[in-house]
Amino acid sequence: MSGRARVVTRFGAELILRTESGELLRAVSRRNLVKHGPAHLRVSVCGDYVSYETDDGDNKAVATTLEPRQNVLVRPDHRGRPHAGAANIDQVLIVIAPRPSPDWGIIDRYLTAIAALSATPLLVINKSDLSESPAEGLIADTEALYSGLGYRVLRTSVKNGDGIETLREHLHGRTSLLVGQSGVGKSSLTRALDPGLEIRIGELSAISGEGRHTTTVAHLYALSSGGDLIDSPGVRDFAPYEPTADDLATSFPEIAECAHDCRFHDCRHRAEPGCAVKAAAETGRIPPSRLRSFLELEGNSA
Ligand SMILES: Nc1nc2c(ncn2[C@@H]2O[C@H](COP(=O)(O)OP(=O)(O)OP(=O)(O)O)[C@@H](O)[C@H]2O)c(=O)[nH]1
Ligand SMILES: [Mg+2]
Ligand SMILES: [Zn+2]
Structure with a gap:
């Protein structure tokens, strides 16, 4: 048997x-699935499309070719080397x-990665x-900040079902891809x-000892x-x-727009005279947290 399949997990x-046809198969990957290109892009990851073969009798399939990708999420591993996620x-x-309370720096770094993917953020x-939690003020500020920048923001609750139907419509x-800090849900x-999904939320985290259920590998579900x-x-x-200047311009539209008014067209918004971005951050027109994120990402850009 042979055919085309999508990688559910690795x-x-x-x-x-x-x-x-929706059947799940265990498989191994052919060595040299892809012969050229950087090492981190030569392995198949969750969400990839592959061709596979099975021989009768043996029920383990072999992934034989990897189809060209629309995009792939790459992040540095703990040694700073690129690692492909999904x-x-x-x-x-x-x-x-x-709970755990949001970190605007992480949100901004995700938005830049999403721009690099040419994907839609939500x-x-x-x-x-x-909503009675001590973090509610921070949540309301987060909602105001990002919806004010033009990002789509949705509130949900797994506990009382709030927003779940709307979210379902967005996924159709x-x-x-779901991303975020551990424990956000x-x-x-x-x-x-999809209450019908036979999924295991995670294994009990013996390491943390907190009894949290945590996900250890990316997994694709057909809703x-x-x-x-x-x-x-x-x-x-x-x-x-290594985000590009374009990725930064897409994910920081308010800074990109304001930068047109800087005295120097190649202004990096650090200590240059006549910097409109710095001036706008000082008056609060550009949220200082956004400029901080931007400068940090720009320092690590390609
Ligand atoms: N009150 C409340 N608790 C929730 C909600 N959604 C999830 N939780 C709880 O939050 C905890 C963490 O949920 P998970 O779904 O495991 O979080 P996760 O983001 O998958 O975590 P990782 O797999 O570690 O990344 C669990 O105890 C959930 O019951 C919600 O809408 N309201
Ligand atoms: Mg999880
Ligand atoms: Zn400037």
Whole structure:
């Protein structure tokens, strides 16, 4: 048997594939799946499309070729080397919650990575049932800041069902990736979106000893309402790998626009005279947190 399949997950050398008829297959990857290009892009990842073959009798399939990708999320690993996460992503859902409390730096770095993917960002504020929490002020500020910048923001609650139907509509007919800090509710949302999914939210985190359920590898789910959704492991921090000037201009539209008024066309908005961006940050017209994120990313750009 042979055909085309999508990579559901990868752990070590093993893959789980979903065939075009929806069947799940265990598989291994052919050595040299891709012969050229950087090493981190030569392995198949969650969301990839591959061709596979099986021989009768042996039930383990072999992924034989990797199809060209629409895009692939790349981030630095703990040694700063590029690591591919998930591929063929149309939309990225940045999930935040009152607990653990949101970090604007992480949100901004995700927005730049999403610009690099040419994917659509959606900010999901989960655990809206915790509206009495001490973090509510910060949540309201986050919502105001990012919706004010033109990003789409949605509130959800897995506990009382708030916003779940609207979220489901946003996922229809495309591939979406859930990202965000650990414990914000990415796996809970996945389960709430499709109660029929046989998913395991995670293994008990023996290491943290907190009894939290945590996701360890990215996993793609076909939602019965339509669309593919990738649940990914939570992060402590996130950075895009070598973002370009274009990625920064797309993800910081307010800074890109203001930069037209800087005295020097190649102004880097640090200490140059006549810098309109710095002036706008001082009056609060550009949120200081956004300029901080921008300068930090620009320092690490390609
Ligand atoms: N009150 C409330 N709790 C929620 C909600 N959604 C998730 N939780 C709880 O938050 C905790 C973490 O949820 P998970 O879904 O495991 O979070 P995650 O983002 O997948 O975490 P990682 O896999 O570690 O990245 C669990 O105890 C959930 O029950 C919500 O809408 N309201
Ligand atoms: Mg999870
Ligand atoms: Zn400037």
